Amino acid sequence: MTRTAAKLELSADERQQLALMRDSPxxxxxxxxxxxxxxxxxxxxPHVEIARQFGxxxxxVSFWKKRFTEHGLAGLQDRPKSGLPRIGDAEVLAELLSKVLHETPHPFALLRIAAKGRLSSRDR
Incomplete structure (x- = not known):
């Protein structure tokens, strides 16, 4: 016996907002x-067909239906990730990547950058 999932009920406004999100580049x-x-x-x-369509x-599918029901459109956004924050800022990381790719680095180059305080262990 195949179990069918309950149809998600949307207001006209919610459907319109989801359609805009679906078509957003x-x-x-x-x-x-x-x-x-x-x-x-x-x-x-059915959930099985939706799941197959999107891999x-x-x-x-159940998770996103439930999250939408509980939190609305805001529930579709990613929540903040746990763990340590990113190290350094984008400019410093870009400079470091450029040096690594285009120069023969000194063996202690990364340590020198870190010692200057430009690449900290954590942003505070």
């Missing part, structure tokens, strides 16, 4: 994919 691809998943769920497609598992 500037949003991160993962957010666009989540909007597409929700629109298919609202159209009554995810049926529990992932």
């Amino acid at each position: 500037s949003l991160p691809p993962l957010v666009v994919r989540r909007a597409k998943i929700l629109l298919m769920a609202a159209d009554g497609y 995810v598992s049926p529990p992932t």
